[in-house]
Amino acid sequence: MVGVIGIPRRARARWLAAGALLVLLGALAGYVSGNRGPAPTAPAGAVSTPPDRSARLLIARPRTAGVWPGPAGLSGVNGDPVLDTAHVQQFCAARGRDCRIAHTYTDRTSWESMTRGTGWTFDSLEDFAGALVVSQGLVPNGHEADLAGCAAGAFDKYWRDFGTLMVRYGRGDSVVRLGWEMNAASMAWRGTDPTAYIGCYRHAAFAIRATDPDVLLDWTINAHHTPAGLCDGRSTTCYPGDDVVDWVGFDPYLFAKPGGYGHGDFSYLVNHTSDPQRWPGFYTWVTKTHGNKPLMIAEWGVYEYPADPSRKAWIFSTVAAQLNRFPAIKGLIYFDSPAAPKGDTRPDSTTTALAEFRVLAESAHFTVTL
Numbered sequence: 394m395v396g397v398i399g400i401p402r403r404a405r406a407r408w409l410a411a412g413a414l415l416v417l418l419g420a421l422a423g424y425v426s427g428n429r430g431p432a433p434t435a436p437a438g439a440v441s442t443p444p445d446r447s448a449r450l451l452i453a454r455p456r457t458a459g460v461w462p463g464p465a466g467l468s469g470v471n472g473d474p475v476l477d478t479a480h481v482q483q484f485c486a487a488r489g490r491d492c493r494i495a496h497t498y499t500d501r502t503s504w505e506s507m508t509r510g511t512g513w514t515f516d517s518l519e520d521f522a523g524a525l526v527v528s529q530g531l532v533p534n535g536h537e538a539d540l541a542g543c544a545a546g547a548f549d550k551y552w553r554d555f556g557t558l559m560v561r562y563g564r565g566d567s568v569v570r571l572g573w574e575m576n577a578a579s580m581a582w583r584g585t586d587p588t589a590y591i592g593c594y595r596h597a598a599f600a601i602r603a604t605d606p607d608v609l610l611d612w613t614i615n616a617h618h619t620p621a622g623l624c625d626g627r628s629t630t631c632y633p634g635d636d637v638v639d640w641v642g643f644d645p646y647l648f649a650k651p652g653g654y655g656h657g658d659f660s661y662l663v664n665h666t667s668d669p670q671r672w673p674g675f676y677t678w679v680t681k682t683h684g685n686k687p688l689m690i691a692e693w694g695v696y697e698y699p700a701d702p703s704r705k706a707w708i709f710s711t712v713a714a715q716l717n718r719f720p721a722i723k724g725l726i727y728f729d730s731p732a733a734p735k736g737d738t739r740p741d742s743t744t745t746a747l748a749e750f751r752v753l754a755e756s757a758h759f760t761v762t763l
Contacts, residue, residue, distance in 0.1 A: 544592025556605030613642030
């Protein structure tokens, strides 16, 4: 989703057009990121992440082969309209299921506010008993020119401070979506120069890990289009390397209106291709080229078709029915907004859609026993 670009400093009560995100995270049995090298030492005064807030421990709970995600699955949301615990709990109370994951963002006004000064991100969720997914840009909004300097290490100190901040808040063991959707023209860190993007991502990744050795890094692309001027016209050109990626993510959306591009079932959502020779489909690409990486559908949504509300409900009904076809998918995050760039993605836009969405959200597959 390219509509959410940044969050003004201290403006926690406003998240532009964003609504609640439903996160369904499947557990990985014993997953450990490979090729990370020797583990760095945590900074002095580090606060260990409590077990009930550890992304690694919660994600790595045992799961049954062939069942997605199994009895150890996790679910949660972002706070809307406030990125805090109360609004996370409010959504989850309404759907009748506790939350164990919360998705939040940093303030990308400046280097200071984006890294060492984004303590409010963690203050707002201080009492949240679960893991965090933190979306973090690579340069502040309006600082596109800094990407080359970042690739040369000019901002490593800020990244080390961000890692230190996470650890100080007891949130070192969290998932960070670093420099996501670099193939979207609206992002300040867009891949106009793939070499600079990759260099910046790698410097940021190593610097964060230097002070936060438990962080899990997610690399996510925009599903719909990569302009010729970004990542050389192919999003995967900007892949920064297996040694700095723990999760691979994808942000696709569907249209409920039949007959056009973007209308289809869950299989279409995660693996559609119009030309297999040029692009095998996202799921196929990940599993064939980065098969050791867990896959996250980092943002997905279904745009309303007012003439026939049943179409959105039908798409929701295909999710649980088809998930087992894609065992590499370990995360599924729904973007809920009444005013997303292409329309209304809210699961409760109609009673028909809500009823089907509740069937998915209340599935026994997502029951957690802690």
